Amino acid sequence: MTPSKDVARTAAAFEYAPAPESNSIATIRPHVGLFIDGDFRDGSGRAFKTINPATEEVLSEVSEATEVDIDRAVKAARAAQRRWARLTGAERSKFLFRLARIIQERAREIAVLESIDNGKPIKESRDVDIPTAAAHFFYYAGWADKLEYSGHGPTPRPIGVCAAVIPWNFPFLMLAWKIAPALATGNTVVLKPAETTPLTALLFAEICQQADLPPGVVNIVTGAAATGAELVSHPGIDKIAFTGSTVVGRQIAKSVAGTDKSVTLELGGKAANIVFDDAPIDQAIEGIINGIFFNQGHVCCAGSRLLVQESVFEEVIDRLKRRMAILRVGDPLDKNTDIGAINSKSQLDKITELTESGLAEGADSWSPECTLPAKGYWFAPTVFTGVSQANRIAREEIFGPVLSVLTFRTPKEAVEKANNTPYGLSAGVWTEKGSRSLWMASQLRAGVVWSNTFNRFDPASPFGGYKESGYGREGGRHGLTAYLAPTHFTTSGSR
Amino acid sequence: MTRLSVNKTYKLYINGQFPRSESGRSYPVTDAKGDFLANASWASRKDARDAVKAARAAFPDWSGRTAYNRSQVIYRIAEVLESRRGQFEDEIRSQEGAAASLARKAVDAAIDRLVWYAGWSDKLPQVLGGANPVAGPYFNQSTPEPSGVIAVIAPKGPLLGLVSVIAPVITSGNTCVAIASEPHPLSAITLGEVMATSDLPAGVVNLLTGPQHEIAPWLASHMDVNGIDLTGVRDADLAISLEQAAAENLKRVRRSGVEDLFSAPDLDRMTTYLEIKTVWHPMGL
Known part of the structure; x- marks a missing residue:
């Protein structure tokens, strides 16, 4: 049994009661x-x-x-x-x-x-x-x-x-x-x-x-x-x-x-969210989740390209899947809901089309078991591994709850991959090493760089792209x- | 018997070198009276792309240098220009038919403008950036960064116009490709000689001479150019088509306009080609 299934079953055993906002x-x-x-x-x-x-x-x-x-x-x-x-x-x-x-x-x-x-x-x-x-x-x-x-x-x-x-x-x-x-x-x-x-x-x-x-x-x-x-x-x-x-x-x-x-x-954007092997892993997992599943991924600065250092790839993916398994998809008015409805039929079609291209181009897709409501527009949280930089899911903005994972070995390679896009809105960097964090922030061609955090907004903080x-x-x-x-x-x- | 003078061949200034146009073309440059002065290179699409x-x-080296270093290099350009001012005054007088006093004034202004912009390198981040008081436990700071490669279409005139559009672009760390004024290309290439001997790294400034309506569209549509300055474009239709081409990869555009080059510049020639980067980091134990 994989750890993610284990967690999913535990979660199922402790069902939440509905908590709808009126x-x-x-x-x-x-x-x-x-x-x-x-x-x-x-x-x-x-x-x-x-x-x-x-x-x-x-x-x-x-x-x-x-x-x-x-x-x-x-x-x-x-x-x-x-x-x-x-x-x-x-x-x-x-x-x-x-x-x-x-x-x-x-x-x-x-x-x-x-x-x-x-x-x-x-x-x-x-x-x-x-x-x-x-x-x-x-x-x-x-x-x-x-x-x-x-x-x-x-x-x-x-x-x-x-x-x-x-x-x-x-x-x-x-x-x-x-x-x-x-x-x-x-x-x-x-x-x-x-x-x-x-x-x-x-x-x-x-x-x-x-x-x-x-x-x-x-x-x-x-x-x-x-x-x-x-x-x-x-x-x-x-x-x-x-x-x-x-x-x-x-x-x-x-x-x-x-x-x-x-x-x-x-x-638009196609932000890289970069996780180094010395990252605070628990926070990084929350940051990855927040980066791509916040607002169903309908976010121009979403961390839709996860770049993981090779040495921690398996650990990050396992923990990410465990965390994804307990995301609650459903009624937007329920206070416990993590992922709501896709905004429109046409957006759902676009997400579906792009994820199909990911499969067709040879990437591996994974989604937790989750029951989607019969009516309305829904898309289960999805992570793609085995993604190449040339794949459409690594280049095009999906604007949905779909994460593409790539790997890197050195900080320079991470910078090169992160900047390898016509977009330049945002980026994330996860490392506990201050000098590396600042160096990465200086190299990333993006208007907002979140270090050890993601998707933070404030009226006092300028936002916009390269x-x-x-x-x-x-x-x-x-x-x-x-x-x-x-x-x-x-x-x-x-x- | 009078000595036969050795005339200078005016070529392009690309990557720190002075190549002829790969097209092999040139065009005659005349003085204010219409008499032949020299042949200038007629740059092609290939030259523009090179x-x-x-x-x-x-770009990575120039933008990655310390602001103090960029500042000193641009100040050095001013120093070398000052030491060769006689040559520029002569060129301005012959190309434009300007009076000696006006030529002197133009060279003075060009040198002073370089000095002014040189000092901006290490001031811009403090003037344009700073700490942002966000409502949460975060360190949050904004800094200006150069946009990248900027195409510049210089206004008419031998020297002051060119200096006025190049200096603000490179002081913040951008690199540039400039098209010199079509009727006054000679001092542009002489300015290239000044730059080549001022510790300015190869490729930071590249100078093309020739007809702007032929060269500019290649720069406006080039997908590896991040911004374009249309200051020197006088043909309204050309300006529109260049701005439209520039939209393809959302270049930062400065529209054409007439301005008094002798008046003191504002920050806008620098800010148009700057991006603001904001970095967040949590604070906590």
């Missing part, structure tokens, strides 16, 4: 419109349905914004921008503090709605997404009246109207990452949430109303890719902040050629740069 |  706290309206100039209104496109990916039931019918709606939203943002930028920094600051406080007050409601619409475990939306979003507003609130100390010259100026296009993996948190620094610096925003996860953004619109935020400062338009393309190409947009795939990021970078629009892009993972930083003082007018025109810059 | 290869190979 969904009654979240109000889900059957129909939601666009939020433009302070009011909700129907879009002129074809309304679409957002579903609960854990049950496939329809949650709400959401308006689709088309050209007319976007034009209206951009004009509202433009009109509001002049007034918003003329407010004193101290007044803007207090608006942001208000937003932060209301998010904290309504945190449980937002967390439940996020888990229902997205499929992520409630313990993550409750303990990570929503508190970090509130912290982001709180952090940037404090900057609004201190911008002249931020290292952007004596009179920092806003860029104007920002188009924010955000993904479905951290809907509310990404909204905060975009809106908080934009507003603090005197810009106004037209935000498009992802097609599959619009509900918490629309709840944020209500929060803006509760905070008495001036109409037009924040506008929210819902829709799919076409709506996003329409928004970023609107001539009234001065700045584009995009988080999403490298493919779409590239299209945006092409589309702004010859314009004055400035752009920041936070794109190479094809995009440009610009979100978070910290560096995050302000993206929303302040440059002294010249450039599509990037990380001052 | 230059990128040299810049990439030079």
Whole structure:
């Protein structure tokens, strides 16, 4: 009997009782419109349905914004921008503090709605997404009246109207990452949430109303890719902040050629999580698990390539499998759930296709025994060993709970393999040797390096990529740069 | 009987050496009156790719040096330039037909600009990086790092323009491939001679001469180039197509624009080609 099966059986003998969070706290309206100039209104496109990916039931019918709606939203943002930028920094600051406080007050409601619409475990939306979003507003609130100390010259100026296009993996948190620094610096925003996860953004619109935020400062338009393309190409947009795939990021970078629009892009990744033989193994195993199974692996900075030093390969894999065997996959609203639902059918298909390619290319796949719910979109946690650097599962972003394991012998080989990717968003290093840890951190071409930890986020800590993972930083003082007018025109810059 | 002068052959500056264009092509450079001055090399796609290869190979060493060392090397370029200033003044006067005072002013500004940027090497990490107060028991620090290989299309003019776009790129540890001003390539190659004798490692700066509309697209679309500076591109259509090509691997792009080269620079020519790296480590017993 392998140790992992042993543990699985023990776990089965001590079944957890269900511990569901009540969904009654979240109000889900059957129909939601666009939020433009302070009011909700129907879009002129074809309304679409957002579903609960854990049950496939329809949650709400959401308006689709088309050209007319976007034009209206951009004009509202433009009109509001002049007034918003003329407010004193101290007044803007207090608006942001208000937003932060209301998010904290309504945190449980937002967390439940996020888990229902997205499929992520409630313990993550409750303990990570929503508190970090509130912290982001709180952090940037404090900057609004201190911008002249931020290292952007004596009179920092806003860029104007920002188009924010955000993904479905951290809907509310990404909204905060975009809106908080934009507003603090005197810009106004037209935000498009992802097609599959619009509900918490629309709840944020209500929060803006509760905070008495001036109409037009924040506008929210819902829709799919076409709506996003329409928004970023609107001539009234001065700045584009995009988080999403490298493919779409590239299209945006092409589309702004010859314009004055400035752009920041936070794109894909294929992070190496590097484990040396002197690593604190217990922590490393938790870090590997957190690195790839946090948020079902729907994380651009996920540690999706595990690089293990050859001498500890077997030990790490055995312990990893034992730990994977006790991961709980299921109801996102259950407080004990570790891995929730895959966000959509199309994402599930993509994960399935890539894992099939892993098998076809000769890698070995392993998943613990686990019963997946009959309804909804699910994928069992999976680890691939025997992976070569050329395999698609070692090169392409899977964006799911699928880990590819490679090995190395020397630190130099680890660096070479880790950097052997067009991406450069994040990396992890596990070793107890300080000098090696710092040397590795200096060699890795990635915007965030987690040493003896993984997937940590904080509003004070800049986040963003090297190479094809995009440009610009979100978070910290560096995050302000993206929303302040440059002294010249450039599509990037990380001052 | 007057002595026949020995004329200099202007070639390219790639990987610390002065090769002719592999294409064997050259183009005549004229002075302000239109009289023949010299033949300059007409760089090809292959030359551009060789230059990128040299810049990439030079990157680990140059970016890995201490900031103090890079600072001294760039200061050394200024020293050598100062010692050869007469030659540059002569070249500026003959190429541009500039008055002696203006030529002197341009060389002064180029030398001073190198000195200014030299001092930035070991200041940037403190000015642009620092400790981040995260809400947890973590050491968390951000540092700027160079983006990699940067393609630079220099603005018009023999010397000041070229120095103004190269110095900010290399002071932080990037390496570069620059296309010199098409009508004023001669001082660019003379500047290469200065660099070659200033302890600047081979490949850190590579200089190409020739038509930018022919050479620049190869650099803009090159997948091993991390950033591009379009400062010297005056043709709006060319600028658009270069920016589009640069998007393929998400190069860091600085758009073209007219600026007064004599005015004091800001940090932006450096920050455009810097990445911020943030490192986390737990703190505990």
